[in-house]
Amino acid sequence: MPDIISLLPDSVANQIAAGEVVQRPASVVKELLENSVDAESTHIKLIVKDSGKTLIQVTDNGKGMSETDARMCFERHATSKIKKSEDLFHIVTKGFRGEALASIAAVAQVELKTRPPEYSLGTRLEVDGGKIKVQEETACAQGSSFIVKNLFYNVPARRYFLKSDVIELRHIIDEFQRVALTHPDIEFSFHHNGAEVFMLPAVSLRQRIVHILGNRYNEKLVPVEETTDIVSVQGFVGKPEASRKTRGEQFFFLNNRFIRNTYLNHAVVSAFQDMLPQGFFPMYLLYLTIDPAQIDINIHPTKTEVKFQDDRSVYAIVHAAVRRALGRFNISPSLDFEQETAIQISAPRIGQEPVPPRIEVNTEFNPFGAVKKEKDRDLALRGWFDQRERTTEGWQSLLSIAAMPGVAKRAETNVRVESDIVEKVLPEIHESTPVMQLMRRYIICPTNEGMMVIDQQRAHQRVLFEQYHRQIISETGSSQQLLFPAEIHLSAGDAAMVLANLSKLNTLGFSLRDGGKGTIEITGVPADAASKSGDQVLEEFIEAWKCENQETGYSGHDSMAWALAKTNSLKYGQMLSTPEMRSLLAQLFACQTPFTAKPGNGIIISIGTDQIEQQLR
Numbered sequence: 308m309p310d311i312i313s314l315l316p317d318s319v320a321n322q323i324a325a326g327e328v329v330q331r332p333a334s335v336v337k338e339l340l341e342n343s344v345d346a347e348s349t350h351i352k353l354i355v356k357d358s359g360k361t362l363i364q365v366t367d368n369g370k371g372m373s374e375t376d377a378r379m380c381f382e383r384h385a386t387s388k389i390k391k392s393e394d395l396f397h398i399v400t401k402g403f404r405g406e407a408l409a410s411i412a413a414v415a416q417v418e419l420k421t422r423p424p425e426y427s428l429g430t431r432l433e434v435d436g437g438k439i440k441v442q443e444e445t446a447c448a449q450g451s452s453f454i455v456k457n458l459f460y461n462v463p464a465r466r467y468f469l470k471s472d473v474i475e476l477r478h479i480i481d482e483f484q485r486v487a488l489t490h491p492d493i494e495f496s497f498h499h500n501g502a503e504v505f506m507l508p509a510v511s512l513r514q515r516i517v518h519i520l521g522n523r524y525n526e527k528l529v530p531v532e533e534t535t536d537i538v539s540v541q542g543f544v545g546k547p548e549a550s551r552k553t554r555g556e557q558f559f560f561l562n563n564r565f566i567r568n569t570y571l572n573h574a575v576v577s578a579f580q581d582m583l584p585q586g587f588f589p590m591y592l593l594y595l596t597i598d599p600a601q602i603d604i605n606i607h608p609t610k611t612e613v614k615f616q617d618d619r620s621v622y623a624i625v626h627a628a629v630r631r632a633l634g635r636f637n638i639s640p641s642l643d644f645e646q647e648t649a650i651q652i653s654a655p656r657i658g659q660e661p662v663p664p665r666i667e668v669n670t671e672f673n674p675f676g677a678v679k680k681e682k683d684r685d686l687a688l689r690g691w692f693d694q695r696e697r698t699t700e701g702w703q704s705l706l707s708i709a710a711m712p713g714v715a716k717r718a719e720t721n722v723r724v725e726s727d728i729v730e731k732v733l734p735e736i737h738e739s740t741p742v743m744q745l746m747r748r749y750i751i752c753p754t755n756e757g758m759m760v761i762d763q764q765r766a767h768q769r770v771l772f773e774q775y776h777r778q779i780i781s782e783t784g785s786s787q788q789l790l791f792p793a794e795i796h797l798s799a800g801d802a803a804m805v806l807a808n809l810s811k812l813n814t815l816g817f818s819l820r821d822g823g824k825g826t827i828e829i830t831g832v833p834a835d836a837a838s839k840s841g842d843q844v845l846e847e848f849i850e851a852w853k854c855e856n857q858e859t860g861y862s863g864h865d866s867m868a869w870a871l872a873k874t875n876s877l878k879y880g881q882m883l884s885t886p887e888m889r890s891l892l893a894q895l896f897a898c899q900t901p902f903t904a905k906p907g908n909g910i911i912i913s914i915g916t917d918q919i920e921q922q923l924r
Contacts, residue, residue: 328410331469332359332458333478335415338407339453340486343367348450349509350494353483357500358475360458360466368450371423377430378442381417383409413437414465415458421451436461473807480504480800484519485565488558488592491515497799503824504799516543516592520556521796521825524549524590529636531593533628537620538597540628544575545590546638547582553853555800556590562599566613574622578629582638593625734759736893743888747880750888757915761892764877765904766911770894771835771872772904775815779864784816786831793829793841794822801849802827808867815871817845835875847874869905 329335336353343351346369356362372380379385383406411417412434422429433441459466469475476499483505487495491512497505507518517525527549533540545556557575559566579589603614615621734740734754743751750761778784797805802825805812809819818831829841836844852870877883883891895901895910904910 328406329414329458331478332363332475333482335359335363335411335455335458336365336479337482337486338411339363339365339455340483342407342453343369343451344486344490344493346370346451348493351496353495353497355476355479355497355499358472359479360469360472360475361456363455363458364453366450366452368448371426371429371450372421373423373426374430374442374444377419377421377432378439380408380419381412381432381434381437381439385409409437411455414462415460416456418454418456419451420445420447422447422449424449473804476803476807477800480803484799485558487519488515489560489563489565489594499803504803513543520798523796527590529632529638531628531632533624533631535624537601537617538595538624540593540595540625542593543591544593544629544632547579547589549590550579550583550587551590552586552588552850554588555853557588558592560592560594561602561613562596563594565611567611568613570618570622571625574626575629578626578633582633591629593629595621595625597621734896736889736896738889740889740892742885742892744883747882750883750892752892754913757913757919760912760914761895762904762910763881763883763888763891764879765908766891766895766901767876768869768872768904769898769901769910770891771876772868773898773900775868775871776864778816779811779814779868782814784814785834786813786816786818787834787836788818788831789829789841795827795829795842795845797825797827797849799825801853804852805845805849811864811867815867819845833871833875844874 328338332355336355336359340351340353343365346367348367348369350368352364352366354362354364354366408417413436416436417432417434419432419434420429428444429447431441431443431445431447432439459469479499480497483495483497487493487505487507491514492509494509495505495507496503505519507515510518513528516528524545527546528543529546531540531542531544542560549556557572559568559571575589575591575593583589597615601616603616734752736752741753744763745751745760748763750763750766752759752761775784805819805827806821809821812819816831816833816835818829820828820830822828827845829845832839832841832844839847848870851873852866855866855869855873877891902909902911
């Protein structure tokens with residue numbers, strides 16, 4: 308039998324290894340920025356073109372490298388951070404594996420210029436696909452400058468699967484922010500396609516957070532500080548009003564390294580228990596310091612996952628630190644015994660006989676009354692169906708019965724009909740159609756086979772979504788111009804997302820301009836949202852837009868249309884008049900897809916007469 312196992316060529320092996328480290332342009336940015344931090348730089352400059360697909364350049368004023376080190380840094384597993392296996396348990400630097408530069412050079416064209424401070428001339432190298440093409444002396448500034456061109460030029464399949472420029476730029480901004488947030492003492496700058504995205508001077512941590520996330524967070528940060536023998540916790544959490552429906556502004560840093568940890572995230576979220584609306588997530592930036600021997604960061608190529616030796620203790624300390632910080636600033640709910648309603652017991656005066664407690668008995672109480680009421684309800688409901696009359700009076704009577712405790716819940720949880728069945732009983736809505744609002748959340752409408760229960764918020768979202776989607780395609784959105792233009796300061800990622808989609812947003816009815824440095828000027832909003840302030844409309848829309856991208860996977864036109872529909876739709880608890888309910892149902896039944904608002908979210912349930920009778924047996 309012939310031998311079939313052979314060693315892979317170095318070029319192929321390097322490309323395979325690069326796939327673990329270099330997943331997208333943001334991966335290159337992360338590795339180069341962290342190398343500059345490890346080089347003890349005080350100023351780091353990032354330049355990007357075409358969201359990193361064409362050019363990524365990172366320049367620093369750090370220690371630089373000698374000629375030999377400059378050549379060795381592109382070899383796999385070449386590193387200055389560790390010498391023996393025991394060093395893995397005492398790592399304080401960001402990089403240590405010696406894979407980053409080798410992986411980047413394997414899938415891009417790289418140019419390096421570097422010079423240590425004690426050298427008069429530096430070294431210039433050109434690396435193409437992992438092979439060194441040029442090595443020469445050159446005049447350059449102290450530090451290092453890495454230029455990465457044409458990422459994945461030799462792996463076209465990888466380049467094909469990159470996302471749009473907006474998405475890739477957002478990932479780059481995320482990586483840049485994570486490094487900048489861990490080192491406020493370093494000056495950072497970031498330019499994309501010649502435009503300034505960030506210019507961050509060396510400042511305090513709080514100032515760095517405000518510079519990155521926006522001035523609106525300055526008054527919403529609550530300091531956290533707790534020091535124990537196991538772990539120290541510093542940083543900030545946001546007040547409840549800083550919470551969002553997306554998780555983007557949640558940062559954990561362990562020994563100045565960004566990490567992801569759902570276990571610790573739960574510790575923070577649980578500390579905000581009963582303080583946030585349902586579906587909202589707290590904002591936090593927490594910096595944990597722990598003995599490197601107590602953790603293992605060598606479990607993932609990107610080094611964003613970590614394993615704690617005593618994770619339960621760390622969980623408890625993080626939870627307690629956040630809870631204590633919120634309590635210290637009178638944010639968390641606490642017991643106020645002076646305001647709590649308590650049992651009042653007055654002590655008898657001297658010489659006064661104590662008054663025994665009185666027990667009042669309701670002699671009219673009938674323990675079988677509840678059963679009788681339920682039987683009366685069932686008989687009334689059954690009698691209505693026997694008559695089979697669709698008079699307004701009879702229908703309103705049925706709705707009052709259906710609104711009794713127990714009926715609506717059983718209908719919602721036990722009776723669900725697929726859309727192909729619902730199509731057969733869609734009613735025609737006209738001026739005399741009897742409708743009723745239930746719990747200010749549902750609309751109940753009769754059908755030939757029974758009745759329908761419609762979720763009013765989801766129904767309105769479906770109507771608005773199809774309307775906005777048509778506007779984007781046909782570019783016919785209506786706008787309400789603001790009497791006084793508004794301004795809103797956004798984070799760099801949100802601002803980039805808005806500016807890259809200005810034309811589409813204009814078709815939805817927005818009228819926006821770039822105010823520079825993350826500021827967006829608002830001169831008009833969609834006509835459906837004219838009752839709100841301009842900055843409120845845009846901020847709510849952006850949060851809903853990000854939420855759609857994260858949770859549903861929608862992109863492009865769909866995500867924008869759903870986000871605006873979510874922003875401007877009816878809310879639960881909103882009272883509707885009879886004409887408003889009829890109008891909403893008529894618009895819903897005219898939609899192309901009236902049965903679902905989003906994947907997994909139904910709008911209509913149908914309850915047949917036979918199903919109701921079966922429930923009442």
